Amino acid sequence: MTGAFSVAGWVAIVFIFLIFLFTFRETAPVLNLPAMKAFFLARPPVWQPTSDIPKLSMIPIILGTLKATVVGLLFACPVGVAAALFSSEFAPPKLREVIKPVIELLAGIPSVVMGFFALIILATWLQDAFGFVYRLNAINAGLALGFALVPIVYTISEDGLAAVPRSYREASYALGASRLQTAMKVVLPAAAPAVFASFVLAFGRAIGETMILLMAGGNAAITSLTLLDPLRTLSATIAAEMGEVVVGGEHYGALFFMGTLLFVITFISNSFGQWVIRNMQSRMQGGAA
Amino acid sequence: MKQITRGVFTIVIVALVACGGGERREGAVTPAPAAPGKPLTIKGSDTMVILVQRLAEEYMKGHAGDLVQVTGGGSGTGIAAFINGTTDLAMASRPMKDDEKQKAAAARGAEVVERPVALDSLAVFVHEANPVAQLTLAQIRDIFQGKATNWKQVGGGDAPIVLYGRESSSGTYDYFREHVLNKEDFSPRVQTLQGTAAIINAISKDKNGIGYGGIAYAKDVKPIAIAAAGAAPVAPSEATVADGTYPLSRKLFFYHAANAPERVTKFVQWSLTPEAQALVSKVGYFPLPK
Numbered sequence: 028m029t030g031a032f033s034v035a036g037w038v039a040i041v042f043i044f045l046i047f048l049f050t051f052r053e054t055a056p057v058l059n060l061p062a063m064k065a066f067f068l069a070r071p072p073v074w075q076p077t078s079d080i081p082k083l084s085m086i087p088i089i090l091g092t093l094k095a096t097v098v099g100l101l102f103a104c105p106v107g108v109a110a111a112l113f114s115s116e117f118a119p120p121k122l123r124e125v126i127k128p129v130i131e132l133l134a135g136i137p138s139v140v141m142g143f144f145a146l147i148i149l150a151t152w153l154q155d156a157f158g159f160v161y162r163l164n165a166i167n168a169g170l171a172l173g174f175a176l177v178p179i180v181y182t183i184s185e186d187g188l189a190a191v192p193r194s195y196r197e198a199s200y201a202l203g204a205s206r207l208q209t210a211m212k213v214v215l216p217a218a219a220p221a222v223f224a225s226f227v228l229a230f231g232r233a234i235g236e237t238m239i240l241l242m243a244g245g246n247a248a249i250t251s252l253t254l255l256d257p258l259r260t261l262s263a264t265i266a267a268e269m270g271e272v273v274v275g276g277e278h279y280g281a282l283f284f285m286g287t288l289l290f291v292i293t294f295i296s297n298s299f300g301q302w303v304i305r306n307m308q309s310r311m312q313g314g315a316a
Numbered sequence: 317m318k319q320i321t322r323g324v325f326t327i328v329i330v331a332l333v334a335c336g337g338g339e340r341r342e343g344a345v346t347p348a349p350a351a352p353g354k355p356l357t358i359k360g361s362d363t364m365v366i367l368v369q370r371l372a373e374e375y376m377k378g379h380a381g382d383l384v385q386v387t388g389g390g391s392g393t394g395i396a397a398f399i400n401g402t403t404d405l406a407m408a409s410r411p412m413k414d415d416e417k418q419k420a421a422a423a424r425g426a427e428v429v430e431r432p433v434a435l436d437s438l439a440v441f442v443h444e445a446n447p448v449a450q451l452t453l454a455q456i457r458d459i460f461q462g463k464a465t466n467w468k469q470v471g472g473g474d475a476p477i478v479l480y481g482r483e484s485s486s487g488t489y490d491y492f493r494e495h496v497l498n499k500e501d502f503s504p505r506v507q508t509l510q511g512t513a514a515i516i517n518a519i520s521k522d523k524n525g526i527g528y529g530g531i532a533y534a535k536d537v538k539p540i541a542i543a544a545a546g547a548a549p550v551a552p553s554e555a556t557v558a559d560g561t562y563p564l565s566r567k568l569f570f571y572h573a574a575n576a577p578e579r580v581t582k583f584v585q586w587s588l589t590p591e592a593q594a595l596v597s598k599v600g601y602f603p604l605p606k
Contacts (some may be wrong), residue, residue, distance in 0.1 A: 271390060
């Protein structure tokens, strides 16, 4: 029986490894100087892979990915942490029992539903409210992405806040601090590593998120810094173009390079986030003992 | 408990993502068609999906027991699937290229048969409230290449032009690039949406929007009259498409292998009958001229 479990465990590990190997193998043909020059240094930076003269600059797409990620995090981080602080420090226990599952339920909403919502409803609201020229822009896409990130920030931050030993709070109250002072100046700093880790993990999710941005971002590869332009992300480009690409061509290699880039970034950010959390857990347990 | 809940969510998400992924690229995993009695699979142009689905429904009514499955994905996707042997019949809104025909012939062991099934006029759409009612081909080219960025440059009000288009796997994209842009590149500001229906939807909500697509999809948007070089503007209609005065009309094709099983040829032949061609105009396309 234990044998079966360990086989299952190893299968997962082998899969991850094989996926990495496969992605890397398809990327290998473009890991050379001329291809990298075409991806990163081409002037003007344009992504037009099916043009008569293919243009494969990834600059506008990387920029688009970062714009959506930044807007998403700017929305999700404060909201997620504030919600976590509220539910762990201020909410009456009964309310907390409602808030937590409801926010975690948000994580279960398929991203295609979120994308559809942003495409049809959110974009119209935002345009009516702010008079944006483009309905589908970085703000619309980033906000929709932010909704998907809130549960990640919330759940991990909340776990971190709850793990802060009671003795910290009691010591703070004993010194005459109010609840707000205790929450902001004692509990939050003590849980800072978890909060930070939640940001890192949310970043990893944001970089790789596909469907929301494919639907709500407008998919125009524009090299600009304004948040009012449409954007196109790495993941959305892979999803939209992999279907018809000529296998083995430069365009194919470029898409796989994007995949590898995403893989490496999310791998690093997720590992780092997990490491911070584990580090903090062991320290908290040590502190409480 | 917390861990379990999170685990369950993760499983749900993974499952949903897996389903979502499978849905979009299902053509790639469909087993190769073989023995008769199997459903006829048709894949390709998103422009043709609504037409061929109607044809298939009508066909199945008259031929009990025959099953026809129609999926979109784009002309390029359909042709690729045809070459790979994962679909019986490819539908394409652009003619197959010579190298594609050779590849298909080599893979299928028989020549490729091309059957035009209907005419489509590629319309350029704007918001219903847009005062612009006609444009020359050159103006449309300037707009989609980003040389004209304000409606007042082409006779409209003072407002920025917002561009909508299709992704590069689309036959409509190819056709437009070839016949309107003279094979030059689109402006990077074109927002690429998945399917003509999405473009129509976006333009119906965007008073500064402009986009292109099959005329049959036009709903709550205004198709504009187009003037070829040195000619008067012509609005898309059955008459102007049939007599060739409307500058942007094209044939819609079926492609199958010459050695295709009977279920394929039977459907293709039926689609050229007057009964089926009447359906073509009902859906909003134009029947082949007699």
